[in-house]
Amino acid sequence: xxxxxxxxxxxxxxxxxxxxxxxxxxxxxxxxxxxxxxxxxxxxxxxxxxxxxxxxxxxxxxxxxxxxxxxxxxxxxxxxxxxxxxxxxxxxxxxxxxxxxxxxxxxxxxxxxxxxxxxxxxxxxxxxxxxxxxxxxxxxxxxxxxxxxxxxxxxxxxxxxxxxxxxxxxxxxxxxxxxxxxxxxxxxxxxxxxxxxxxxxxxxxxxxxxxxxxxxxxxxxxxxxxxxxxxxxxxxxxxxxxxxxxxxxxxxxxxxxxxxxxxxxxxxxxxxxxxxxxxxxxxxxxxxxxxxxxxxxxxxxxxxxxxxxxxxxxxxxxxxxxxxxxxxx
Amino acid sequence: xxxxxxxxxxxxxxxxxxxxxxxxxxxxxxxxxxxxxxxxxxxxxxxxxxxxxxxxxxxxxxxxxxxxxxxxxxxxxxxxxxxxxxxxxxxxxxxxxxxxxxxxxxxxxxxxxxxxxxxxxxxxxxxxxxxxxxxxxxxxxxxxxxxxxxxxxxxxxxxxxxxxxxxxxxxxxxxxxxxxxxxxxxxxxxxxxxxxxxxxxxxxxxxxxxxxxxxxxxxxxxxxxxxxxxxxxxxxxxxxxxxxxxxxxxxxxxxxxxxxxxxxxxxxxxxxxxxxxxxxxxxxxxxxxxxxxxxxxxxxxxxxxxxxxxxxxxxxxxxxxxxxxxxxxxxxxxxxxxxxxxxxxxxxxxxxxxxxxxxxxxxxxxxxxxxxxxxxxxxxxxxxxxxxxxxxxxxxxxxxxxxxxxxxxxxxxxxxxxxxxxxxxxxxxxxxxxxxxxxxxxxxxxxxxxxxxxxxxxxxxxxxxxxxxxxxxxxxxxxxxxxxxxxxxxxxxxxxxxxxxxxxxxxxxxxxxxxxxxxxxxxxxxxxxxxxxxxxxxxxxxxxxxxxxxxxxxxxxxxxxxxxxxxxxxxxxxxxxxxxxxxxxxxxxxxxxxxxxxxxxxxxxxxxxxxxxxxxxxxxxxxxxxxxxxxxxxxxxxxxxxxxxxxxxxxxxxxxxxxxx
Numbered sequence: 001x002x003x004x005x006x007x008x009x010x011x012x013x014x015x016x017x018x019x020x021x022x023x024x025x026x027x028x029x030x031x032x033x034x035x036x037x038x039x040x041x042x043x044x045x046x047x048x049x050x051x052x053x054x055x056x057x058x059x060x061x062x063x064x065x066x067x068x069x070x071x072x073x074x075x076x077x078x079x080x081x082x083x084x085x086x087x088x089x090x091x092x093x094x095x096x097x098x099x100x101x102x103x104x105x106x107x108x109x110x111x112x113x114x115x116x117x118x119x120x121x122x123x124x125x126x127x128x129x130x131x132x133x134x135x136x137x138x139x140x141x142x143x144x145x146x147x148x149x150x151x152x153x154x155x156x157x158x159x160x161x162x163x164x165x166x167x168x169x170x171x172x173x174x175x176x177x178x179x180x181x182x183x184x185x186x187x188x189x190x191x192x193x194x195x196x197x198x199x200x201x202x203x204x205x206x207x208x209x210x211x212x213x214x215x216x217x218x219x220x221x222x223x224x225x226x227x228x229x230x231x232x233x234x235x236x237x238x239x240x241x242x243x244x245x246x247x248x249x250x251x252x253x254x255x256x257x258x259x260x261x262x263x264x265x266x267x268x269x270x271x272x273x274x275x276x277x278x279x280x281x282x283x284x285x286x287x288x289x290x291x292x293x294x295x296x297x298x299x300x301x302x303x304x305x306x307x308x309x310x311x312x313x314x315x316x317x318x319x320x321x322x323x324x325x326x327x328x329x
Numbered sequence: 330x331x332x333x334x335x336x337x338x339x340x341x342x343x344x345x346x347x348x349x350x351x352x353x354x355x356x357x358x359x360x361x362x363x364x365x366x367x368x369x370x371x372x373x374x375x376x377x378x379x380x381x382x383x384x385x386x387x388x389x390x391x392x393x394x395x396x397x398x399x400x401x402x403x404x405x406x407x408x409x410x411x412x413x414x415x416x417x418x419x420x421x422x423x424x425x426x427x428x429x430x431x432x433x434x435x436x437x438x439x440x441x442x443x444x445x446x447x448x449x450x451x452x453x454x455x456x457x458x459x460x461x462x463x464x465x466x467x468x469x470x471x472x473x474x475x476x477x478x479x480x481x482x483x484x485x486x487x488x489x490x491x492x493x494x495x496x497x498x499x500x501x502x503x504x505x506x507x508x509x510x511x512x513x514x515x516x517x518x519x520x521x522x523x524x525x526x527x528x529x530x531x532x533x534x535x536x537x538x539x540x541x542x543x544x545x546x547x548x549x550x551x552x553x554x555x556x557x558x559x560x561x562x563x564x565x566x567x568x569x570x571x572x573x574x575x576x577x578x579x580x581x582x583x584x585x586x587x588x589x590x591x592x593x594x595x596x597x598x599x600x601x602x603x604x605x606x607x608x609x610x611x612x613x614x615x616x617x618x619x620x621x622x623x624x625x626x627x628x629x630x631x632x633x634x635x636x637x638x639x640x641x642x643x644x645x646x647x648x649x650x651x652x653x654x655x656x657x658x659x660x661x662x663x664x665x666x667x668x669x670x671x672x673x674x675x676x677x678x679x680x681x682x683x684x685x686x687x688x689x690x691x692x693x694x695x696x697x698x699x700x701x702x703x704x705x706x707x708x709x710x711x712x713x714x715x716x717x718x719x720x721x722x723x724x725x726x727x728x729x730x731x732x733x734x735x736x737x738x739x740x741x742x743x744x745x746x747x748x749x750x751x752x753x754x755x756x757x758x759x760x761x762x763x764x765x766x767x768x769x770x771x772x773x774x775x776x777x778x779x780x781x782x783x784x785x786x787x788x789x790x791x792x793x794x795x796x797x798x799x800x801x802x803x804x805x806x807x808x809x810x811x812x813x814x815x816x817x818x819x820x821x822x823x824x825x826x827x828x829x830x831x832x833x834x835x836x837x838x839x840x841x842x843x844x845x846x847x848x849x850x851x852x853x854x855x856x857x858x859x860x861x862x863x864x865x866x867x868x869x870x871x872x873x874x875x876x877x878x879x880x881x882x883x884x885x886x887x888x889x890x891x892x893x894x895x896x897x898x899x900x901x902x903x904x905x906x907x908x909x910x911x912x913x914x915x916x917x918x919x920x921x922x923x924x925x926x927x928x929x930x931x932x933x934x935x936x937x938x939x940x941x942x943x944x945x946x947x948x949x950x951x952x953x954x955x956x957x958x959x960x961x962x963x964x965x966x967x968x969x970x971x972x973x974x975x976x977x978x979x980x981x982x983x984x985x986x987x988x989x990x
Contacts, residue, residue, distance in 0.1 A: 046629070048628075048629065048632050049632055050632065050633050053633060074538075074619060075619075075625060075628070075629050076538050076618070076619055077529075077533075077617055077618065077952065077953070078953065079953070079954065079955040080401075080530070080533075080534075080955035081529070081530070081533040081538060081618065081955075082538075084401070084404070084533060084534060084537060084538070085533075085537055085538040085539075085619070087405055088537045090537065090538060090539060090619075100955075103955060105394075105397070105398065105401070105955050106955065108398075108401060108402070108405070109405070112405060114405065157859070158740070158741040158744045158745055158859045159744060159749075159859055159860055159861070161749070170953075171946060171949055171950040171953055171954075172949075172950070172952075172953025172954060191860050192860065192942065192946070193854070193860040194860075194936075194937065194938050194941070194946065194949070195631075195938050195949075196632060197631050197632055197635065197851060197854075198850070198851070198854045198863075201726075201851065201854040201855050201858070202854065202858050202860075204726075205726065205728050205855065205858050206858075208726075208727075208728055209728045209729075301633060302632070302633040302634070305634055
């Protein structure tokens with residue numbers, strides 16, 4: 001009995017010794033990088049789309065490997081819920097905001113000094129009306145909206161009756177398509193199939209069957225490397241042009257009668273994180289990459305089902321120059 | 330899920346006193362006549378009278394958005410008020426509770442958790458229950474989702490525990506006081522009809538995101554069944570037993586503690602069972618607001634890796650079925666009618682409990698000493714499972730298969746001959762005609778009180794500016810309900826006549842009830858690529874098992890001597906079925922229709938996430954675009970529509986039973 005009683009004690013002593021050695025090792029290695037303050041924990045938000053996953057895992061890889069940060073990932077619904085969570089200190093960094101921070105309800109967080117808008121992350125987003133390229137070849141007049149006029153019936157579907165169907169985007173995304181259709185006098189019916197996976201399911205199926213389909217789509221998007229899509233040119237932009245339908249702007253819909261603009265995708269961080277003195281702040285501020293870079297990583301993750309950590313590692317190893325710039329070296 | 334249905338069926342057992350009205354005054358004829366008049370108005374005055382702007386409260390959305398702004402200001406003020414701080418504190422308490430449960434499960438190690446689960450199920454539920462528990466742990470390990478499963482389990486422990494803490498005392502009170510029960514029933518209805526998407530935004534503003542917010546969202550949905558079934562159990566205690574106790578001089582408190590609660594024990598345990606199942610159906614929604622675990626895998630997998638989302642969905646199903654079977658068998662075992670405890674048996678049971686306790690402690694201690702990890706991390710069947718699921722998805726996505734030709738044909742026809750005409754009829758008929766028509770149908774089917782409620786609810790929908798969207802949603806609900814009733818009626822009658830089929834139906838029922846709808850909506854979109862159909866079909870899949878079950882119970886409960894009498898007159902089996910059993914089960918069937926409609930409504934709203942237009946879409950949009958006003962108004966309209974549809978189909982007899990004469 002007494003023998004078996006000493007065993008846990010010995011084990012505990014051994015464990016204690018290990019902990020002490022480990023702690024010494026950690027502090028020693030921290031000394032080795034004495035020029036930098038220790039990084040601590042950084043929490044990144046991961047949006048629901050593949051491009052955002054690519055951002056998060058590449059930044060996570062760099063922060064962990066180069067600065068020894070501990071990186072957490074949260075996945076929260078966009079816009080107010082996320083900004084509130086950031087204000088509450090549950091998330092430090094949002095790497096890809098499609099202008100939600102510009103909404104009036106969310107500007108409060110910036111004005112009160114809780115959140116900081118860091119500006120572009122290097123990726124320029126663009127929304128438009130797309131058709132498969134094979135269809136564009138078959139009907140070259142689809143290059144512009146004027147050419148689409150009179151040809152709407154080729155897009156007929158069970159939901160649209162005698163009209164052509166316009167497949168709308170995810171309801172949470174910026175859009176004004178129903179208003180555009182009316183303003184341009186097109187014989188199209190706006191049909192939404194909801195969240196993005198559903199919309200992709202719908203148009204990619206038509207694509208596989210080589211059927212005509214006209215839909216709301218955007219770049220950068222990793223699927224654009226797998227599917228050949230062409231954009232229909234919409235009326236040129238004017239100064240008072242608005243991209244997101246808002247009933248409060250009144251019933252004069254002519255303000256929507258123009259192509260979508262270029263969206264500068266932004267980074268948002270909390271001021272608490274900015275003041276933390278962590279070296280991660282500098283990296284996040286300098287972090288920028290192109291739509292092409294993002295698509296490469298997103299395609300590995302969502303297209304090829306590669307583990308996101310590995311996909312990030314692969315890209316970082318292939319692009320040492322870009323990573324060096326982020327690290328400020 | 331079956332208990333509510335059973336309980337409801339019990340209150341609608343067929344009576345031999347079928348009312349005899351002249352044919353021209355029967356429910357069916359009157360309803361048909363009203364619809365006929367509505368059709369005439371529809372064809373004569375198509376789309377000429379939409380709900381007028383003068384009858385709409387236009388400034389309401391602005392007020393609601395101002396309220397949201399005010400709330401956000403309060404929340405982020407320099408020194409927040411006491412109320413806000415209380416909300417914060419509560420959320421933080423819940424956060425740490427969930428974290429504590431998670432780390433406790435981790436501390437027990439994966440071996441410890443599995444052994445504890447299996448042994449406890451064995452002791453209190455029996456061999457079959459323990460096999461279910463074992464199957465669940467095997468599934469967690471094989472899917473490679475052990476850590477996520479434990480996070481979900483911890484979330485469930487917190488949410489279910491707190492729901493019962495609130496629900497059982499309230500349920501006991503509702504069982505004792507009719508007045509309280511009547512007061513609380515509409516609140517419970519609202520908690521179950523309003524889609525969780527609708528209150529995600531307020532929850533997030535008040536409680537922020539994280540496990541705490543996920544627990545609160547889950548509790549809103551899981552408390553009602555706890556209250557309802559507990560109340561049912563307390564009411565089910567035989568009155569003469571209670572009287573006897575009172576006559577012998579027991580105080581009301583003594584009667585409650587010594588007579589009512591022990592006799593209601595089985596129902597109390599069933600309320601635990603139902604609370605768990607309701608809570609599990611919220612796992613995915615909880616994943617949206619920072620509840621970690623399987624729900625998170627489902628929501629984030631949908632975009633980038635649907636096969637993984639489906640796998641996580643299957644793990645949720647297995648977890649739900651195991652929890653259901655274990656708690657159900659525990660409940661059955663404590664049934665006083667089945668328990669004949671001798672002193673000897675009692676002593677042996679106590680010994681078994683002690684042995685179980687010691688074994689669990691020993692296993693946990695040994696596996697901790699051996700350094701067993703918190704999560705199972707050895708070889709899994711994950712890649713194999715994912716490859717299988719992916720091949721199913723690939724097959725479904727391929728538009729050249731025979732299956733696709735059949736399903737897309739069905740989908741197209743549902744749209745062309747069901748949804749489009751129904752929608753046009755409801756949306757384009759002049760609004761006064763629709764309003765009066767539906768109210769009159771309610772009067773014919775369910776009586777005066779129900780008709781008044783229906784009228785008020787429809788008027789509310791109009792005034793808040795949701796008339797067109799609500800009619801759109803109603804058309805989807807109606808089409809889905811027709812399909813649900815046709816399928817449910819057929820399967821229910823079949824199951825009543827054949828025990829074998831009844832046994833086959835049960836696991837199908839369980840899977841359809843617990844598999845998160847978002848998971849099967851994606852394959853449905855591939856198979857029926859027309860926007861509204863997947864939502865409608867998902868509603869049918871969710872609701873038909875319950876309708877089938879209610880019909881089955883109704884038909885089976887037709888009194889044996891009535892059937893014998895018919896048989897002795899020489900009626901064939903099909904004659905007995907058509908002329909005796911089905912007519913006598915009329916009330917149960919009506920209840921099936923009623924429950925079916927409410928369940929379909931709940932899912933059609935989720936269909937909004939994948940594009941079914943109408944109220945669900947507006948709720949999703951309100952959440953996605955931070956438009957508080959839009960989300961709230963659409964949710965209110967969903968609730969009003971749910972109540973109206975419930976009253977229309979309630980039937981006169983149940984209306985009388987529940988609302989008093």
